[in-house]
Amino acid sequence: MQNYGSNNDLDEKGQVMTDQPKIKVKFEPKPKPSACPICTIEYYQKFFDIEQRDVYMRVRCSLLSWKPEFQQCVAKNPDLWGPLWISTTIIFILFAGGNLSRFLLEEDKKHFQYEYNYMYVAVFLVYAMAFVIPIILGFIMKYILKSELGVFDVVCMYGYSLSVYIFVLILCIIPYNEAQWFFLMSGLANSTIFLLVNLWDFMKKSKPTLMIAIPIIVFNVALILCFKFYFFRLIYAVDD
Amino acid sequence: MTDNQQVPFGSGMFQGQAKFVDYAHMNQQDVQMNTLDEPVLDTLLRDINMILYKLSYVIIPRMKETQGRKLRNWDLWGPLLLSLLLAMTLGINSNQSSDSIFGTIFIIMWGGSAVITVNAKLLGGQVSFFQSVCVLGYCVFPINIAAVLITFLQSYLGFFLRLIIVGAAFLWSTFSSLSFMSSMMNEEKKVISVYPIFLFYMFLSWFCIFI
Numbered sequence: 001m002q003n004y005g006s007n008n009d010l011d012e013k014g015q016v017m018t019d020q021p022k023i024k025v026k027f028e029p030k031p032k033p034s035a036c037p038i039c040t041i042e043y044y045q046k047f048f049d050i051e052q053r054d055v056y057m058r059v060r061c062s063l064l065s066w067k068p069e070f071q072q073c074v075a076k077n078p079d080l081w082g083p084l085w086i087s088t089t090i091i092f093i094l095f096a097g098g099n100l101s102r103f104l105l106e107e108d109k110k111h112f113q114y115e116y117n118y119m120y121v122a123v124f125l126v127y128a129m130a131f132v133i134p135i136i137l138g139f140i141m142k143y144i145l146k147s148e149l150g151v152f153d154v155v156c157m158y159g160y161s162l163s164v165y166i167f168v169l170i171l172c173i174i175p176y177n178e179a180q181w182f183f184l185m186s187g188l189a190n191s192t193i194f195l196l197v198n199l200w201d202f203m204k205k206s207k208p209t210l211m212i213a214i215p216i217i218v219f220n221v222a223l224i225l226c227f228k229f230y231f232f233r234l235i236y237a238v239d240d
Numbered sequence: 241m242t243d244n245q246q247v248p249f250g251s252g253m254f255q256g257q258a259k260f261v262d263y264a265h266m267n268q269q270d271v272q273m274n275t276l277d278e279p280v281l282d283t284l285l286r287d288i289n290m291i292l293y294k295l296s297y298v299i300i301p302r303m304k305e306t307q308g309r310k311l312r313n314w315d316l317w318g319p320l321l322l323s324l325l326l327a328m329t330l331g332i333n334s335n336q337s338s339d340s341i342f343g344t345i346f347i348i349m350w351g352g353s354a355v356i357t358v359n360a361k362l363l364g365g366q367v368s369f370f371q372s373v374c375v376l377g378y379c380v381f382p383i384n385i386a387a388v389l390i391t392f393l394q395s396y397l398g399f400f401l402r403l404i405i406v407g408a409a410f411l412w413s414t415f416s417s418l419s420f421m422s423s424m425m426n427e428e429k430k431v432i433s434v435y436p437i438f439l440f441y442m443f444l445s446w447f448c449i450f451i
Contacts, residue, residue: 041358041361041362044362045362048359048362048363048364050432051428051429052428052429052430052431053428055432081363081432084359085432085435085436085439088436088439092439092442092443092446099450103450109399114334114450116334116340116341116344119344
């Protein structure tokens with residue numbers, strides 16, 4: 001009988017050993033080291049390791065902005081789900097709500113002209129605020145001011161700080177000037193206080209680190225001015 | 241090797257059955273269907289049948305996972321036709337910049353489907369990329385119906401009626417895709433993977449209200 005192969009060795013007496021071979025060969029494909037680790041999808045996998053309960057807790061932390069609990073909430077696990085989908089929700093609300101607000105004020109409802117530019121401006125504005133600015137600030141903080149916070153921690157914080165604007169901008173659809181300013185101001189206060197309170201540990205170290213508060217406040221104020229003067233600029237005219 | 245031959249191997253034995261395939265003398269049933277040789281009408285009808293079959297799944301959303309098994313054979317013809325139809329319907333009706341709205345709808349639909357699928361994969365779902373894009377594309381069908389209805393009945397429908405029609409279409413779309421998508425995810429991650437789908441269909445439906 002021809003033996004086509006053998007997985008088992010012969011022992012000293014020449015008999016076939018029927019035990020399992022002691023060395024197991026594990027066949028695992030080795031991950032290819034990529035030239036650009038940030039460009040691969042696998043790099044971002046660790047930023048989506050959260051559950052809906054975590055998202056709820058983080059949004060709650062950001063809405064109760066005066067308590068410096070965000071770093072404990074995040075617990076060294078910054079996520080990108082929050083910044084991405086909160087900013088996309090805000091874009092939708094700006095686009096839909098801005099047009100709805102104009103529609104409510106239009107006398108000639110049959111010939112309402114949709115303002116499609118709202119979407120392009122909203123995309124530019126919100127993604128700049130949620131990603132570009134925190135990445136720049138994060139780099140400055142980490143490499144120039146030597147903070148322990150990573151770039152993605154700052155991105156995560158900025159993303160969740162925008163969560164209050166979801167509620168504020170829905171309320172801004174009401175086309176009354178005072179109401180809109182009130183909601184926007186309270187949104188500004190909440191968002192800025194959240195950022196400053198959670199970065200206070202880092203900022204109180206020295207004068208240069210305290211200066212980081214200035215761009216944070218300036219960019220937030222610029223954001224709500226853009227909201228008010230571009231998306232919600234029409235209000236009921238008051239007859240003198 | 242003939243039928244039922246036993247071949248020793250190591251400490252055991254391979255037992256198998258072998259079938260001899262005679263390419264020279266094959267009969268009609270044994271030849272695998274060569275789709276390049278069939279008439280064009282057959283190919284088109286088969287594809288159209290597949291699209292209609294999948295659309296029937298969208299129209300009557302079935303919550304049982306086992307019944308959705310045929311949806312696993314993804315195709316992108318259906319989503320392409322539906323996105324073209326939606327973009328054209330909305331483009332015809334918009335008074336200004338109809339070509340930019342066409343492009344916008346296209347980008348939102350395909351880009352949105354891709355982003356939602358990548359989101360689901362990053363959250364750890366076992367979902368195949370093209371299957372998910374296919375399902376999301378097909379589930380735009382109710383929004384298409386709403387857009388076409390609003391186009392034809394424009395003068396008769398006030399704002400609130402349009403809101404109701406578009407709202408119904410949005411709920412229908414979301415519900416259709418829900419059974420497929422949420423079955424792929426863990427219990428704790430269902431809401432955060434379904435929320436982007438909800439936002440996506442809301443975005444698309446909103447375009448239909450003001451045409």
